[in-house]
Amino acid sequence: MDRDEYLRKCSNMKCQRVQVEGSYVPSLQDDEMEVEHLFEEPRNDYVSLDGSLASYTALNDKDDLQLEVLDDFLDDGFLDDVEIDNFEGTDGFSDARGGYFLDFDFAKVELLGSGANEDSPVENSNSESQSPGVSGSSTVGGISESTKVLPNSTQSKCKIESLDETGPHDTNGIIRNNPSQPSNVDCMYNISLDIQHLHELNNGYPLAGGILSCKKENVTVENCQSAPPREKRFRKPTQRYIEESSTLKSKEKVRTTGAKKKRRSVSCSELHTRTKRLENIPIEKFSDNIPIEKFSDSDSDVTLSELQHCMKYPKKEKLDYDYESFSSEESSDEELTPKRCRTKDRRKNQRMWTTSEVTKLMDGISEYGVGRWTDIQRFLFSAAGYRTPTDIRDKWRNLLRACSSQRFNKKEEGEQDDENSPRTLPLSVASRVLELSKIHPYPNRRNKKRSFPGIANQSNRSRRNVRRKKCT
DNA sequence: CTTAGGG
DNA sequence: CCCTAAG
Numbered sequence: 001m002d003r004d005e006y007l008r009k010c011s012n013m014k015c016q017r018v019q020v021e022g023s024y025v026p027s028l029q030d031d032e033m034e035v036e037h038l039f040e041e042p043r044n045d046y047v048s049l050d051g052s053l054a055s056y057t058a059l060n061d062k063d064d065l066q067l068e069v070l071d072d073f074l075d076d077g078f079l080d081d082v083e084i085d086n087f088e089g090t091d092g093f094s095d096a097r098g099g100y101f102l103d104f105d106f107a108k109v110e111l112l113g114s115g116a117n118e119d120s121p122v123e124n125s126n127s128e129s130q131s132p133g134v135s136g137s138s139t140v141g142g143i144s145e146s147t148k149v150l151p152n153s154t155q156s157k158c159k160i161e162s163l164d165e166t167g168p169h170d171t172n173g174i175i176r177n178n179p180s181q182p183s184n185v186d187c188m189y190n191i192s193l194d195i196q197h198l199h200e201l202n203n204g205y206p207l208a209g210g211i212l213s214c215k216k217e218n219v220t221v222e223n224c225q226s227a228p229p230r231e232k233r234f235r236k237p238t239q240r241y242i243e244e245s246s247t248l249k250s251k252e253k254v255r256t257t258g259a260k261k262k263r264r265s266v267s268c269s270e271l272h273t274r275t276k277r278l279e280n281i282p283i284e285k286f287s288d289n290i291p292i293e294k295f296s297d298s299d300s301d302v303t304l305s306e307l308q309h310c311m312k313y314p315k316k317e318k319l320d321y322d323y324e325s326f327s328s329e330e331s332s333d334e335e336l337t338p339k340r341c342r343t344k345d346r347r348k349n350q351r352m353w354t355t356s357e358v359t360k361l362m363d364g365i366s367e368y369g370v371g372r373w374t375d376i377q378r379f380l381f382s383a384a385g386y387r388t389p390t391d392i393r394d395k396w397r398n399l400l401r402a403c404s405s406q407r408f409n410k411k412e413e414g415e416q417d418d419e420n421s422p423r424t425l426p427l428s429v430a431s432r433v434l435e436l437s438k439i440h441p442y443p444n445r446r447n448k449k450r451s452f453p454g455i456a457n458q459s460n461r462s463r464r465n466v467r468r469k470k471c472t
Numbered sequence: 473c474t475t476a477g478g479g
Numbered sequence: 480c481c482c483t484a485a486g
Binding site: 371372373374389390393397 | 473474475476477
């Protein structure tokens with residue numbers, strides 16, 4: 001309930017640059033309340049904070065550091081001075097911690113909350129009232145909380161004893177660092193995130209998206225890279241991504257070297273302008289033909305994908321997979337293709353076939369017959385520049401397949417309503433496809449149909465034998 | 473270049 | 480959708 005909300009907040013957290021000079025966080029009563037609520041959280045279960053707290057704790061990971069910090073914290077209740085200084089120091093941040101983070105094993109981290117309010121950070125937050133500007137605010141509470149988080153990263157189990165020394169503490173909760181958390185950059189990121197999160201606690205600001213900005217602001221990439229990457233588990237690239245990237249590279253190589261197929265030469269500047277144009281178009285107007293990453297990615301990627309696309313359509317003049325084509329006709333009758341289908345699929349330039357297109361296709365087939373795909377494309381799909389004759393043929397093939405499967409399903413399962421799932425084509429279309437398939441049988445099917453199994457096999461065998469004889 | 477077929 | 484072989 002509450003904790004869920006809190007976690008959600010954390011996930012959506014907006015990362016701003018954390019300013020850690022004197023005033024780390026303004027203290028608000030609400031914040032205190034929130035912190036309290038945090039501490040009052042049920043101690044029972046694991047809470048995944050995206051490893052933010054844990055990573056922050058990592059700072060204190062060394063035993064001495066831990067003790068020191070704890071002592072400081074316990075003594076004067078202001079961790080923020082020490083902590084924040086270390087934390088904020090840009091150089092110290094990356095340098096001192098860079099290596100450390102790498103070694104930090106993201107594992108379970110126990111958060112030792114203080115059941116006793118006197119010793120609890122909440123108390124410290126109260127001290128804030130004495131020195132408002134000093135950031136004794138609830139942030140202290142948050143930090144102290146994180147301080148209490150003791151990583152077992154260095155195989156050392158959480159030192160509850162140290163905490164216990166200070167006073168009676170109950171383990172309020174256990175924060176488990178998300179094992180899928182990354183090291184390196186991500187750690188940094190997490191830390192900043194954590195700070196921000198603390199910020200959040202204090203200010204009670206509404207959380208907004210835009211975590212990414214945080215990374216760039218707080219972390220210097222060089223430092224992160226300098227440290228040997230341990231394991232990047234942050235976002236494991238999807239299979240699709242890997243495939244695409246690899247194939248892309250290979251294609252680039254092949255085509256640039258071999259250059260068997262004509263390749264449209266597009267200057268880099270042109271590409272950039274195009275991408276700029278693309279960026280200005282609202283995303284809704286794009287189908288999955290243009291993967292969204294293209295826009296968020298670096299320029300190189302953009303140009304790369306653009307290039308790839310250009311190479312894919314060497315014939316068509318000037319990128320005639322133009323944006324207008326997406327918005328104009330398609331948006332009108334999209335009812336058949338839910339947006340779910342538009343999310344990127346295995347194919348790069350996939351456009352869902354609309355019912356109108358299908359009907360057009362069927363008209364074309366009834367008019368020109370099956371196999372004259374070029375004619376059909378020329379006369380009926382000329383407007384839709386993105387449908388090649390091959391596409392049309394494929395669509396027809398798929399339609400036939402769908403119909404047969406549908407018939408099959410009907411036979412097997414009895415009635416299966418078509419309208420429910422978008423995958424099943426509407427009855428009208430199906431019936432018409434069936435008619436057309438009877439009138440204009442698909443060549444492949446005709447052969448299969450007309451060849452009776454036994455005879456066909458025999459004939460095939462005989463042919464094979466003949467061929468073999470010839471060959472030998 | 474177009475089509476058929478497989479992936 | 481994409482790629483390739485065959486006509």
